[in-house]
Amino acid sequence: MDSQTVAARHQDEIAHHEGEHPYYLRHHFETVEQQKEAVSFGMWLFLLTEIMFFGGLFMAYLLYRNWYYDAFVSASNTLGIGLGTTNTAVLIVSSFTMAMGVYCSEMRNRRGLMLSLAATILLGLVFLGIKTIEYHDKYTEHHIPGANFSIEDFVHPADKRDTALAPDMAQHAQIFFFLYFAMTGMHALHMVIGISILFGLLYQASKGAYTNGHTSIIDNFGLYWHFVDIVWIFLFPLLYLISRHPLH
Amino acid sequence: MHFFSPVLWQFLVKWLTEFALFPPEASAIAPYMDAFYFFLLLISLVGLVLVGLMVAGFSIMFRKEKNPQATHIEGSTLLEATWTIIPLALFMVCFVWGALLYFRIYNPPTNAMNIYIVGKQWMWKAEHPGGQHEINALHIPVDRDVQLTMISQDVFHSFSIPAFRVKREVIPGRYSTVWFRATQPGTYHLFCTQYCGTLHSAMIGEIVAMSPDDYRKWTVGSTSGQSLAQNGERLYASLGCNSCHSGTAGARGPNLAGIYGSKVTLEGGRTVTADDEFLRGSILNPTTHAMAGYAPIMPTYQGQVSEEGLIDLVEYIKGLDTNDRVHQTLNDSNFSPSQAGATGAAPNYRSRQLTGADQMPDAKPDTSTSKGMGPSPQ
């Protein structure tokens, strides 16, 4: 840190000591700027841990996809691609509305902020709704791993005349569906957490918080929300789009 | 001493009689292992003495009474480089030496006699090709390369013979191998070193290394009357394998005669070597082992055949390329090139040779997985 930055910091310090500092500046920070940076950096580090958290699941997925490719293909082909694509679009749009929310709070536009947050909540709920439908389908099709897992409707991807997949291979579809539920479930959990936080933010925003120059909470929640979006961006092709076409 | 403390006296006697720093060197590899061990000890000793001398010496020379004024020293790139490069060089030597030893221990020679080991909570079962079954014991001849093909029925176990300096994890659902050549007759410890549940410490046994004659006597004395291959044959018939693997033209399944050790082409075009792991895998997961040109109609025998049964089948199929099982008469339980050759089972001999090359634990995976990755899925 060279001398004039030290000087600069001194300016801040002096300013700080001369008094006016906003209510949201916590006591142990010197300047609003420092606090803003610290908080966003902390948020990024948290997302770092999230990456590694999902990393383990992706690792397992890659391994078993390579071992039981046929089972994975036929299992993935039983997933509703329409619903999956819709959900992807929904989540991307919610990401957009969240970004707009950040913009509005920077523009100190309370109404815009509340609208964007509400829209994000709505889209998030739509996503979860569609997920519930998908889960329910899996339940009715007995595709939930465990005791009453049925391997009937797994067709061999290789040939057109839908001959059933050999039982020993079809059994491994269980692993696919376990990973499917584990990954999407973990993702849905993050969505639920995000949405419940969003309600809180919406309430605060209605009282005019975040549109008074103190945007960092909205910013950092935005980071979280976009991260959840990114996870889905990868889950979608990995789970829904394994060769929708006959293999050979 | 023993006047006032007999207990302590006994303790000292015990100490003097039973104290040992090294387990017996009872295998061909043991001396090499110990040599490496001494080298590592030497390095450690040098390092320790060096650090000790520096710390002790400086503490005495520069203690406050002696040297009230500390002298500021920033550091020295030369020294840093020295104690970066010298340890690195030494560690590299250790790495190379260790790697050589590792491959020596885990690559069996081509013509080792093969014994099957099945680990389960909490016992070791040894299956000799001649049909001798042992529990928590393993009889082997000295001066003969012995390869163990091991598998676990439940959890991870680890087959460890300290006197031979060999150890190998026994993995559920996958064959692993280790080999040794005993040099001294005697009885040695067999431990399970991988924690495997309540009676882990009771999963021990003894390795009995015997002179070739005693070993032959033992094989005759303790045979169950049925060689593994003969058990396998009965199982083969009772499971009705013949209905497809009849060996006739137009049979629904591939002909198994002479398949062992040969290169087979899988559906999807990959060619793999049909070794023990492949045979086992094809019985349990036919689809992942489906051979080109045959419809994937074989049912899985997952859960229907025990590990011992699988071993019997594998052993039977191995033998299939010679219609005679002359080499499996009761008094000759185990194969060696000479004997197999003598019985004129030349093709069988070929497959024997391959056991060495193909039964490597890490060679198995490609035989049994799609995309050529990973071990054989059960």
Next chain:
Amino acid sequence: MSHPTLEDAHAEPHIVGPKTYGLILLALLCLTALTTGIAYINLGVFSPIVAIGIAVIKMTLVILFFMHVKYSSRLVMLTVAAGFFTFLVLITMTLSDYISRAWGLW
């Protein structure tokens, strides 16, 4: 990590406007449609590669613009990089074991 400039690198908060966001949204939706469509075409081994490639592009867009990394300090960029680096270490080092098991011995 030892660069003081890491700390000072932040400019005054750069505000991204609705226009950029809109464009990014459009691009993301198009890419989604594209990747879904491509899934029906048989590209052999390239199918997964293309799918992942598109996903990576989408991710990059989100990170750079929605998450403002394009306008953030070098420290944040370094953090993101570190995350993906460790993730790749986990994946590649583990897979290297599974892949090389197929090679047998020398």
Next chain:
Amino acid sequence: MSTIVRLPNQQDATLPKRSYLNSEYGLKSWLLTGDHKRIAILYLISITFFFFLGGAFAGLIRLELLTPMPDLVASDTYNKLFTMHGIIMVFLFLVPSVPATIGNFVLPIMVGARDLAFPKVNLLSWYLYIVAGIFTVSALVLGGVDTGWTFTTPLSTHYLNTHVITAAMGVFIAGFSSIFTGLNFIVTTHRMRAPGMTWFRLPLFVWSHYAASLLMVLGTPVLAITLVLVALERAFGIGVFDPTKGGDPLLFQHLFWFYSHPAVYIMILPGMGVISEVISTFSRKRVFGYTAVAFSSVAIAVFGFFVWAHHMFIMGVSNYSALVFSLLTMLVAVPSAIKIFNWAATLYKGSITFETPMLYAFGFMGLFTIGGLTGVFLGSLGMDIHLTETYFIVAHFHFVMVGGMLMAYLAGVHFWWPKMTGRMYPESLSRLAAVTTFIGFILTFFPQFVLGYLGMPRRYHAYPPEFQVLNVLSTAGATVLGIGYLMPMIYMTWSLKYGAIAGSNPWQATGLEWQIQSPPPTENFKEIPVVDYEAYDYEWLANKTQHEVTTVG
């Protein structure tokens, strides 16, 4: 350039009227505090509790192993003993030991901040730690768990009927506790440094905590997800790790060791930081090769992520990756060697005094050298075949973790005790404790190296009689070791009331934390200091004290 040691005379030293200890009163003021110093004290108490709990299990284990026969406890009880010992000591003591207590206390002061970046997160991480402890203890009282601390599948998932899930949740939660601590340290080190406190003016203590924090933040989540998978597999029996269902038990080990190998560096790096501070202070010299030591910490952190499979050499990993991992293991050994030599060279031409922290530091250097070198035994492929899963592993791990980490922890506690409490510990008694610990340790764990080469497997309840002699020695040593650990516990508590008043800088150390009163005020600094001197600049300190004297006089 030379400095004359000028220890302040203790007579005129007095306890400050206002400090973080007496700023507020009442249990609530502690349980809801945001003050990093108070949280550090909370951690210190809870960690000490779990240390002695785990130690009690160790004692029972050694007692059982006194005789070859399985006579003291039943086999499954014994398995539960060493499992609980492992889980408690690794996840509830070693991982949080130095960072959460000493690090929490002095790191913000060292960088010249009023608190950690996120005080509430810091408090949360303590509560998470307590919840984790409750889970673990409840797993214990409900009947224990006997998976071994490694939770190896398929044993843990399908073959045991003990409280695996409860214990796994405990570890899971403890993981997040350490994630938050690491996150806090990284942000604080980057964003909260005082003006003029450049990276290369930071004490090495901060560098090593920074490196350890990186490992915590990047490694721990993988353990978390792995344990979640184990719990799910156990609850619903889906075969991710189950060979009979097509899973691969080795995948578990890959994921587990991906965290748990870096974890040992999470444990040892902060200890190394303590040693740097202590050695420099008591030899009145700047640490030899500051940059080398600083970067070796970061190097250990980075290399630490590339070596995990050396725990699986005999478990059927491909020989090619075994080769690669062995090579990388050799590389990661080098930075540790660099540190040891630099510390030794720091003594050269110093003005050395032998207070208790210094004795512990010497103990650390000796034992850690042995531990590290035996690590090379295990890292080289061939030797690993014979030594792994025997008592050699046990001895190696305890030399690094107990001989290394625990020595460093005690060194640190003694070193910063005056700062934390404002009072000195009894010097002669504590020196005795240090020596006792050292002797007891050698006697306990050195025989286990021999046992290991003789082939005695670890986690054995009963063992062949010819191993008894060495086991008796080890148990005898354990009692001495136990006494060595009890003594500080006692005289430290004693010193809280009767210890001599320390004054702000009893060691004449240069860190920022020694330039403020002890115990420090709640806000650490009235004015955020402007740092205009290098780390370990004893000459600056000498001039400063001189100047003070003149101004006072």
